[in-house]
Amino acid sequence: MMSALRPLLRLVGASLLLACFVDVGSDGGETMSTPGTTSSSTDPSTTDTQGPTTTTTSSTSTSSSTSTESTSSGGPSGCGDGKLDPDEACDDGNDDDDDACLSTCVPASCGDGFVWAAMEACDEGPANDDKTGACRTNCKEPACGDGAIYLDALGPERSIGGGPNDTVQSDDSPRSVGVSANGTFAAVWSSNPKVYVQRFDGAGELLGVPVDVAPSNNDAIRDPTLAIGPGGEIAAIWESAPANKIYLSRVTTMGQIVTPTSIASLPLGALQAATAGVRPDSGVLVAFSAEAPNNGPMQVYTRRYPGFVGTADGPEVQVSAHESGDAEPPTLAIATDGGAVIAWGDPGGSILYRRVDPEGALGPLVTTSLRVGTGNALPSSRRWSGLSIDGDQRIAIAGVTLAGDVAVQRFEADDAPGAVALASETPPQHAPFVDLAVDGTGNLAVAWTSCGDPMNEVASCANKPNQSFVRWFYADLTPYQPATEVVSVADGPSPIGVASAADGTTALVYVVDKEVVARIAAPVCP
Numbered sequence: 001m002m003s004a005l006r007p008l009l010r011l012v013g014a015s016l017l018l019a020c021f022v023d024v025g026s027d028g029g030e031t032m033s034t035p036g037t038t039s040s041s042t043d044p045s046t047t048d049t050q051g052p053t054t055t056t057t058s059s060t061s062t063s064s065s066t067s068t069e070s071t072s073s074g075g076p077s078g079c080g081d082g083k084l085d086p087d088e089a090c091d092d093g094n095d096d097d098d099d100a101c102l103s104t105c106v107p108a109s110c111g112d113g114f115v116w117a118a119m120e121a122c123d124e125g126p127a128n129d130d131k132t133g134a135c136r137t138n139c140k141e142p143a144c145g146d147g148a149i150y151l152d153a154l155g156p157e158r159s160i161g162g163g164p165n166d167t168v169q170s171d172d173s174p175r176s177v178g179v180s181a182n183g184t185f186a187a188v189w190s191s192n193p194k195v196y197v198q199r200f201d202g203a204g205e206l207l208g209v210p211v212d213v214a215p216s217n218n219d220a221i222r223d224p225t226l227a228i229g230p231g232g233e234i235a236a237i238w239e240s241a242p243a244n245k246i247y248l249s250r251v252t253t254m255g256q257i258v259t260p261t262s263i264a265s266l267p268l269g270a271l272q273a274a275t276a277g278v279r280p281d282s283g284v285l286v287a288f289s290a291e292a293p294n295n296g297p298m299q300v301y302t303r304r305y306p307g308f309v310g311t312a313d314g315p316e317v318q319v320s321a322h323e324s325g326d327a328e329p330p331t332l333a334i335a336t337d338g339g340a341v342i343a344w345g346d347p348g349g350s351i352l353y354r355r356v357d358p359e360g361a362l363g364p365l366v367t368t369s370l371r372v373g374t375g376n377a378l379p380s381s382r383r384w385s386g387l388s389i390d391g392d393q394r395i396a397i398a399g400v401t402l403a404g405d406v407a408v409q410r411f412e413a414d415d416a417p418g419a420v421a422l423a424s425e426t427p428p429q430h431a432p433f434v435d436l437a438v439d440g441t442g443n444l445a446v447a448w449t450s451c452g453d454p455m456n457e458v459a460s461c462a463n464k465p466n467q468s469f470v471r472w473f474y475a476d477l478t479p480y481q482p483a484t485e486v487v488s489v490a491d492g493p494s495p496i497g498v499a500s501a502a503d504g505t506t507a508l509v510y511v512v513d514k515e516v517v518a519r520i521a522a523p524v525c526p
Contacts, residue, residue: 043232079105110139130254131474144503144525149472149480150505151521157487158204160187162515167191169511170223172239173329174384174435176497177509177518178228183501187509188226188236189516190214195224195238197251202505204520213249214238215260215310227334229278231433233308237263237274237286246288258309265315268301273329273384279338282308282387285356287319287330287342298326299523300344304360313444319354319362320349328372331387333395341395343387345372351385351399355415367417370399370407373431373448386436386446386498392476398436398446404428407468408436410477421477424450424469430461433495440502442475447486447498447508465489468496470508470521486519487512 078085080103082093090101097103097114108116113125120153122135130137131148144150161167169176169189177187184207186199195214214221215234224238234251238401250258264271269291276286284305292299300320306313320327325347334340338358345351349371355363372383386398386408393413401407401420405428410418428449437445449468451461467488472480486496486508496510506521 010473011268012124046074063446079103080345110503131478137455142526144523145441146444147475149443149474149504150523150525151472151480151506152524154470154484154486154508154519154521155204157512157517157519158200159198159207160204160509160516160518161189161196161198161210162191162511167511167514167516169509169516170225171433171495171498172223172384173275174331174386174433174495174497175225175227175275176495177499177507178226179226179499179501179505179507180232181230181502182232183503184228184232185499185501185507185518186226186228186234187497187516187518188224189511190221190224190238192221193219195221195236195249197226197236198516199236200507200518202501202507202520202522204507204518208255211251211255211257213251213257213260215247219245223273225275227276227278227284227332229282229308230280231282232277233282235276235278235284235286235308237276237288239272239274244271246271246286248276248284248286248305250284252308261311263288263303263312263316265303265312268300269293269295269315272298275330275332277332277334277340278308279334279340279358280336281306281338283338284308285332285334285340287332289327289329289344292318297322297324297347300327300330300342302330302332302342302356313360317360317362320344320346320352329384333383333387333389335379335389335393336391337393341387341389341398341482343368343385345385345399346407351397353387353395353397355395364415366411368397368399368409368411368421369417370397370401370409373400373406373434373450374404383432384434386434388436388438388444390438390442391440392442394442396436396438396444398423398434398448400428400431400434404431406431406434406446406450408444408446408473410476419477421473422478423448423473423483424448425483432461435496435498437498437500437506439500439504439506441504443480443500443504444473444475444477445500445506446471446473447496449494449496463491465491466494467519468494468508468510470498470506472506 088105092101095103098117115123118141121141123133128137179185194212196210198210219240222239226236232253236249245262247260249260272289274288288301301316303316313332328345330344340356343353351368388396395411398408406424409420423446431450434448447470451466470481471483494510500506
């Protein structure tokens with residue numbers, strides 16, 4: 001009996017063995033698997049798999065590999081599946097480029113060319129720029145106060161004051177105009193025997209009437225300059241001859257005039273070229289030129305007044321130390337920490353400066369690459385240079401190069417010298433008057449008066465055609481635009497002063513036909 005059943009048992013066993021290797025696909029086809037090889041027959045496609053690779057042939061062909069490849073989005077093969085793989089920085093499971101994770105599984109960042117919703121206002125990738133273009137490098141849209149320059153064209157001349165006698169501004173020192181923290185400007189001029197100060201706004205509208213700050217005497221007045229404190233306090237300073245004195249007068253924010261004070265206490269010779277600055281605490285710092293005792297050469301001195309209406313905290317301190325030859329007039333700028341910087345030309349013409357800390361201590365002597373200009377306006381006038389210090393304690397000096405071009409040079413907070421940028425674009429000329437202003441973001445305005453040819457042996461600009469210019473620079477000394485002519489006179493030169501408000505509004509002040517005028521460039525915000 002068993003022998004009779006043996007063929008039947010073999011048939012059943014073979015059938016069971018075959019059943020172990022045969023399955024029915026979801027579409028009704030059969031799939032045959034063998035170790036290492038799988039053969040699937042479906043209608044109408046056939047798939048053959050050898051080891052870890054898969055090849056599919058059908059009316060629609062696709063291929064994939066278990067090795068890492070890039071997806072069509074440009075990211076890793078698993079990018080967009082919501083799972084963070086070792087080769088992904090992020091994976092939020094979508095292919096959006098406006099969220100924190102790009103479709104390439106890279107975190108969003110400013111400058112990637114995609115606008116991150118609710119985080120960025122714009123993003124033009126490599127085209128982002130802090131000076132021009134539609135998007136800044138912080139992915140914000142252009143706006144006033146972002147460090148760029150947004151100035152309208154220079155406006156027409158606006159009358160600030162003058163008369164009744166000859167109206168003159170200083171040709172010994174700059175700073176005939178200043179500006180307070182709130183953007184209120186003030187100009188100073190003399191009309192013997194008086195010194196007038198007039199406030200005006202950023203549109204050139206006069207604020208009140210001119211204030212006479214000089215004492216009631218018949219002394220001849222020369223070379224008035226001024227400074228404005230953050231709160232609007234005004235310090236005016238001028239020479240008085242033949243008394244050989246320099247007077248400091250102060251005007252409070254309420255318009256009250258502090259009795260003028262003679263600033264020199266040491267037995268100095270001729271006093272000239274005075275300038276002043278008002279500190280954040282309303283203290284006043286002055287700088288001036290004077291003959292050293294015992295008929296010594298002309299040196300630069302400074303003196304501190306701790307309170308706006310108080311007396312000096314000590315005698316004047318000598319800033320320069322030239323063994324022979326006269327120092328050129330000083331320029332003074334106040335730092336936001338209450339310190340200051342004083343610059344002047346040495347007897348050879350090179351511009352030097354020293355910092356003054358908030359306590360009045362002098363820093364080391366620094367020699368710049370620039371020089372004071374050439375071409376005196378009158379035998380009695382002096383050549384002066386521009387100076388500013390910004391909120392980062394960076395100093396800017398304006399003067400001329402050895403070739404005679406008007407230029408500006410930047411110095412870092414540690415006095416490391418920076419590059420020199422040319423302001424003038426015409427062939428070199430005499431430039432006896434150069435002034436400089438800085439706005440709230442470190443952008444600069446350079447103003448100067450020029451005449452003739454420095455190769456001309458006649459170095460006087462008196463009664464000769466003169467032109468005054470202004471040119472703006474970004475904080476990194478990139479020029480904003482070409483130089484702009486401010487005024488041209490046939491029998492100059494006319495000293496020119498410049499001041500820039502925190503928002504960039506710039507006022508240029510000078511005298512034309514016994515009248516003090518201002519031209520103003522105001523911001524035009526995007």
